[in-house]
Amino acid sequence: MHHDKIIAELASKNDSQRPKIFELALPQAAQRDQSGFFPLPATAEFDVNSHIDALYVHIPFCTSKCHYCDFFSLAGHLDQADAFLDAMGKEFELHVAHFGQASPETIFIGGGTPTLLSPDALARLMGQINKAIKTDRLTEFTIEANPNTFDIERAKVLRDGGVNRISFGAQSFSTAELAVLQRDHNPESVPIAMDIARSAGIDNINLDLIFGIPGQTLASWDHNLVRAIELNSTHLSCYGLMYEPNTLMTARMKRGEFAPAADELELAMLAHTRARLAEAGFIRYEISNYALAGKACRHNVHYWQARNHLAVGPSAAGYHSGFRWKNVQSLTRYIDALNAATPVVPVTEIEHLTGLSRWGEMAILQLRLNEGIVLNDFQQRTGMDAMAILHKLVQRYSAMGLLAVRDGAISLSEAGVAVSDTIFADVLEAFAQFAPRQRGN
Ligand code: SF4
Known part of the structure; x- marks a missing residue:
């Protein structure tokens, strides 16, 4: 695709x-x-x-x-x-x-x-x-x-x-x-x-x-x-x-x-x-x-899996370590910037996802995959216990048959796929809500 x-x-x-x-x-x-x-x-x-x-x-x-x-x-x-x-x-x-x-x-x-x-x-x-x-x-x-x-x-x-x-x-x-x-x-x-x-x-x-x-x-x-x-x-x-x-x-x-x-x-x-x-x-x-x-x-x-990738070409978006950036979305400006006497990569957007915003985004990306959020892997990559952050949400959505927890992973059920946008929004919210408590610790 x-x-x-x-x-x-x-x-x-x-x-x-x-x-x-x-x-x-x-x-x-x-x-x-x-x-x-x-x-x-x-x-x-x-x-x-x-x-x-x-x-x-x-x-x-x-x-x-x-x-x-x-x-x-x-x-x-x-x-x-x-x-x-x-x-x-x-x-x-x-x-x-x-x-x-x-x-x-x-x-x-x-x-x-x-x-x-x-x-x-x-x-x-x-x-x-x-x-x-x-x-x-x-x-x-x-x-x-x-x-x-x-x-x-x-x-x-x-x-x-x-x-x-x-x-x-x-x-x-x-x-x-x-x-x-x-x-x-x-x-x-x-x-x-x-x-x-x-x-x-x-x-x-x-x-x-x-x-x-x-x-x-x-x-x-x-x-x-x-x-x-x-x-x-x-x-x-x-x-x-x-x-x-x-x-x-x-x-x-x-x-x-x-x-x-x-x-x-x-x-x-x-x-x-x-x-x-x-x-x-x-x-x-x-x-x-x-x-x-x-x-x-x-x-x-x-x-x-939110893995690091480089991206080359107009409008292409790269990602590394929470940084996400995007090249100019114009053929002329792309050509001009790189064929100039001093060429530059024409980056027009850049953001840095840090802390819980980064891990919340990783969680919803992984939920798109059939294997879901593999808790051990998530912990290793982020130092965070995803289940501790999501347990209320998991309880609620499991009871509705929308999320499943098995083999140490949280994943969408068949019915959950149909309402994934709502679930993703709630997952991001759960990570966001977790932030103040973390800061207070
Ligand atoms: S216009 Fe080009 S890029 Fe867009 S859908 Fe058609 S073939 Fe693909």
Whole structure:
């Protein structure tokens, strides 16, 4: 799935759910420099002995803009690809100078549509990445691809660069539903693209699917699931359609051109997804993500485990030791900042989560995962006893069948997934409420 989607989802939910008691301090040194950008967070403030586990790379080009999309992606700017890659090369160099040469376990190239880049441009990108990192710990290297912009030449370049997993934005196998989303591919292009990936030796393949598309029925959603299973994907990301502010889809919905799917239908689709995919051997390991055994997306699990990750490219968001920062969301400003005489990483947002706000956020991220908050691990990473903080809430929600405590972990039940937003808000609140007592000790 889109990295951006995870980050945006977390950021927006966290912002609305974060109790006001949490103060998100700007790091002390975070004054904008002469270029108008924030400096990268100082590594001296990072946790001791903590690794960079993941690298995200954002490529913002798309052929056209899908109507529901609020990711940072631009149609019709491919003529700037060379200047963009010049800038990205500089950003990698600045990252190496600042953070050292990272040894990530996972890499994810997302967008946008990274495979819109030409084979030569992709080869250049592979070279930049491989120069900037050490690959001794690397196990998973994913790229997002549009079924329409994938061919054997690109597949071989990516494979030679180390890519071993591809995530295709299939979204639906119904021509009518793809038209509603204004996707530029058709259902037949998905199996063709998957065959190309496999013929290049890349057989670990995710398909993104969207449910709750206007006009979609439970039967047509089931057809999409069955088709994805037939195609032998190893991983499926199934997200409900979101009406983000400022998208064409939202504007059309507000104009009354169509009605959003009813909540009851979406809930039925959610329940059906779990049942249908379980039959086919897929395990739901996160609220919206399903994988065959051993095929969970390690990169995304790093996000849900609040592991440190670097991020390169416009709008990309990095995280390390409670620091979270985001690059400028503009192609022109990104290129200008990095291709300047004195290049800078164009950071436009930075925050430092500390103490209980940091651990509360980690708790709700982990609750998204099927394994939930593993109490021993949580204690080891944070020094906090999550059960001591959450015991009242756990009692209340366990009695309602929404949370379960087993094998030393707190996790959402099936019913809890459907109301996860409310539970997450209460978890954050519980961490916030714990703070005053802590200070009094
Ligand atoms: S292909 Fe993906 S990033 Fe590009 S416009 Fe469509 S949804 Fe957005």
